[in-house]
Amino acid sequence: MGRLRNFTIAAIAGLGMALPAAAQDMKFFRIGTGSAGGTYFPIGGIIANAISNPPGSRPCEEGGNCGVPGLVAIAQSTNASAHNVNAVQAGQMEAGLTGAATLHFAYNGTDVFEGNAKPDLRVIANLFPEDLHLVLPKGAKLDSLADLEGKRVGIAQAGSGTQIAIELILATQGITRDNIEEAELNNTQSAERLADGQLDAYFYAAGTPVAAMIQLDNTKGMELYDWSEEELTAGNEAVPYYIKSMIPAGTYPGVDYDVDTLAVSGILVTNANQDEELIYEITKALWSDTARKLMDNGHPKAKVITLDTALDGVEGIGVPLHPGAERFYKEAGMLD
Structure with missing residues (x-):
C-alpha cells in the first residue's frame, strides 16, 4: 500500500x-x-x-x-x-x-x-459534502469541459477517489488521458504548479474552503469553472454518487460568483x-x-x-x- x-x-x-x-x-x-x-x-x-x-x-x-x-x-x-x-x-x-x-x-x-x-x-x-473544484489561473476561462483538450491538467493523486471520478466524468465530454497532458498530484502540489504556470487547470474534490486554494486565491488568484447543466447531468449519470452542488460566491474571496459543480459525500x-x-x-x-x-x-x-x-x-x-x-x-x- x-x-x-x-x-x-x-x-x-x-x-x-x-x-x-x-x-x-x-x-x-x-x-x-x-x-x-x-x-x-x-x-x-x-x-x-x-x-x-x-x-x-x-x-x-x-x-x-x-x-x-x-x-x-x-x-x-x-x-x-x-x-x-x-x-x-x-x-x-x-x-x-x-x-x-x-x-x-x-x-x-x-x-x-x-x-x-x-x-x-x-x-x-x-x-x-465534498465539492469538485476545477481550478483555473486568474483570468482564465473555459467555455466547456471539452476545452481542456490539449491542456496540462491536474487529475489528483494516482488511485484517489477524486481521480476515479474525474476520469469517468471527463469521458462523457470526450476528454481522456489521450488528449490531455495529465498530472497526478495532490491538492497542494497542484495549486503550486498552477501558480507557477506549469498547469493550465486542476481538479480536486474536498469540503470548502480548501486550505491550498485559500492560499492560491490570496497570492496568485484563481478562477473556478462553472459547470453547465448538461455537464452536471452527464457527470451525475456517469458517477451517480456525485450530485449537483454549488460553491457560493465569496467562499474564496477572489471568486465573487456562484459556481455550479458536483459533490460527493465524505x-x-x-x-x-x-x-x-x-x-x-x-x-x-x-x-x-x-x-x-x-x-x-x-x-x-x-x-x-x-x-x-x-x-x-x-x-x-x-x-x-x-x-x-x-x-x-x-x-x-x-x-x-
Missing part, C-alpha cells in the same frame, strides 16, 4: 501523566485522511481529537475530553479515498475517510476495483473486524458535546458534520454500517 507518512498524533496532551501505569491500557487508532492541503487531513485531526482520551487524561465527567478512555487516535496524511479503503480493508489502518463513490466501487468490486472488492468495509458516519469507514464495543464508543464520542465544540471551532466544513445528517445517503451507497455504529444509532432513535 506504500508507506504512510506525515502523520500527526492528535489529542495526546496530558499523555505524560500516569503513562507508565496506564500504558498497557493504551490503544492506538489510525485514521487515514488526505493531503495536508486538502480537507480530509484537518477534519481527520478534529475527529481524532474528539474520540481520543489517552491514559492519564481527565475523565469526561471531570471536565476532560469525552473520547474513548485509553484511546489515542492518529490522523495520518495519505493519498485519500482509494488509498484509505485499501488500507482499512488490509488492516493497515483502523479507519479512514473516503468519498461515497469510491466506497461503493471498492465494496462491490466494480469499476476501477473490478476483481478487487473490499468486502470488510463498514460505515461509521456520513460526514460532509464518509468515515472502518473494518468489519473492529471490535463492536470499541466502534460503539467511538461513534458515541464522535457525537458528544465535546466533539461538537471541537467541530464548531475547527475547520469550517466541520460545522456541517452533524448527528442529524450522519446517516444521509448511507443506505444508497450499499455498504453496511458497522454493528457498533448501528447500535449507537438505534439507541439514538435514528434506526428501527
Whole structure:
C-alpha cells in the first residue's frame, strides 16, 4: 500500500501523566485522511481529537475530553479515498475517510476495483459534502469541459477517489488521458504548479474552503469553472454518487460568483473486524458535546458534520454500517 507518512498524533496532551501505569491500557487508532492541503487531513485531526482520551487524561465527567478512555487516535496524511479503503480493508489502518463513490466501487468490486472488492468495509458516519473544484489561473476561462483538450491538467493523486471520478466524468465530454497532458498530484502540489504556470487547470474534490486554494486565491488568484447543466447531468449519470452542488460566491474571496459543480459525500469507514464495543464508543464520542465544540471551532466544513445528517445517503451507497455504529444509532432513535 506504500508507506504512510506525515502523520500527526492528535489529542495526546496530558499523555505524560500516569503513562507508565496506564500504558498497557493504551490503544492506538489510525485514521487515514488526505493531503495536508486538502480537507480530509484537518477534519481527520478534529475527529481524532474528539474520540481520543489517552491514559492519564481527565475523565469526561471531570471536565476532560469525552473520547474513548485509553484511546489515542492518529490522523495520518495519505493519498485519500482509494488509498484509505485499501488500507482499512488490509488492516493497515483502523479507519479512514473516503468519498461515497469510491466506497461503493471498492465494496462491490466494480469499476476501477473490478476483481478487487473490499468486502470488510463498514460505515461509521456520513460526514460532509465534498465539492469538485476545477481550478483555473486568474483570468482564465473555459467555455466547456471539452476545452481542456490539449491542456496540462491536474487529475489528483494516482488511485484517489477524486481521480476515479474525474476520469469517468471527463469521458462523457470526450476528454481522456489521450488528449490531455495529465498530472497526478495532490491538492497542494497542484495549486503550486498552477501558480507557477506549469498547469493550465486542476481538479480536486474536498469540503470548502480548501486550505491550498485559500492560499492560491490570496497570492496568485484563481478562477473556478462553472459547470453547465448538461455537464452536471452527464457527470451525475456517469458517477451517480456525485450530485449537483454549488460553491457560493465569496467562499474564496477572489471568486465573487456562484459556481455550479458536483459533490460527493465524505464518509468515515472502518473494518468489519473492529471490535463492536470499541466502534460503539467511538461513534458515541464522535457525537458528544465535546466533539461538537471541537467541530464548531475547527475547520469550517466541520460545522456541517452533524448527528442529524450522519446517516444521509448511507443506505444508497450499499455498504453496511458497522454493528457498533448501528447500535449507537438505534439507541439514538435514528434506526428501527
